[in-house]
Amino acid sequence: MAFTYFFRDQHTLEHVVEQVTHAFSGSSRIRVWDAGCAMGPEPYSLAMLFAERMGQFAFRNLHFDATDVDGSQLFGEIIARGVYDDDVIGRIPQPIRDKYFRKADAPGKWEIHERLRARVRFHRHDLLSLAPVGDEYALVVCKNVLLHFQPAERVDVLRMYHRVLLPGGFLAMEQTQKLPEELTPLFEHVVGDAQLYRKRARPDTPS
Numbered sequence: 001m002a003f004t005y006f007f008r009d010q011h012t013l014e015h016v017v018e019q020v021t022h023a024f025s026g027s028s029r030i031r032v033w034d035a036g037c038a039m040g041p042e043p044y045s046l047a048m049l050f051a052e053r054m055g056q057f058a059f060r061n062l063h064f065d066a067t068d069v070d071g072s073q074l075f076g077e078i079i080a081r082g083v084y085d086d087d088v089i090g091r092i093p094q095p096i097r098d099k100y101f102r103k104a105d106a107p108g109k110w111e112i113h114e115r116l117r118a119r120v121r122f123h124r125h126d127l128l129s130l131a132p133v134g135d136e137y138a139l140v141v142c143k144n145v146l147l148h149f150q151p152a153e154r155v156d157v158l159r160m161y162h163r164v165l166l167p168g169g170f171l172a173m174e175q176t177q178k179l180p181e182e183l184t185p186l187f188e189h190v191v192g193d194a195q196l197y198r199k200r201a202r203p204d205t206p207s
């Protein structure tokens with residue numbers, strides 16, 4: 001269930017970063033919720049892409065809430081330490097890997113740069129509680145999680161994301177996860193080749 005890897009669906013992540021930085025440039029605080037983050041490759045991949053795009057100064061305005069239901073707190077510990085095996089980081093494009101990781105003390109381990117770690121906070125959280133971990137998000141990323149839920153649960157969780165997004169905020173899902181029909185008045189589809197949506201300022205009106 002926790003299958004994940006760095007730079008998974010890089011195509012969607014790049015669209016996400018481009019759209020969010022364009023829409024929220026000039027904001028002094030950009031909140032991101034990565035819901036169902038597993039042990040961290042997804043929020044850290046996004047953080048690296050944002051850092052590349054925004055530059056050091058603006059990147060400090062980003063705040064990631066990375067959440068997962070995993071009960072053991074193991075994911076939280078992995079994310080907080082930011083240490084991964086070399087076969088895990090092998091998928092990261094080399095110039096980015098060289099920039100954001102350094103060798104850890106243990107053999108075969110790599111440690112993510114403090115500048116990224118400082119931006120990502122893990123919370124253990126069950127999406128089906130429908131109690132969000134925060135609000136005023138510019139972006140919610142929920143990939144390869146909703147497929148585990150019943151259709152009605154999926155709609156409830158997506159309505160929760162809608163509530164906590166800023167007007168004009170973005171929602172990203174995996175390529176195979178379509179927005180349920182009844183929620184199309186709430187979100188507009190942003191790009192044709194990714195499941196990337198934008199919260200409408202008012203239901204059924206363009207944002």
Ligand SMILES: C[S@@+](CC[C@H](N)C(=O)[O-])C[C@H]1O[C@@H](n2cnc3c(N)ncnc32)[C@H](O)[C@@H]1O
Pocket residue numbers: 001002003004005008035036037038039042067068069070125126127128142143144145148
């Ligand atoms: C396949 S992983 C996806 C990881 C990452 N988002 C990606 O796309 O690579 C699915 C994750 O969803 C989490 N998950 C499943 N049910 C959940 C729930 N009710 N609340 C929060 N997370 C949940 C699992 O623990 C797992 O880490």
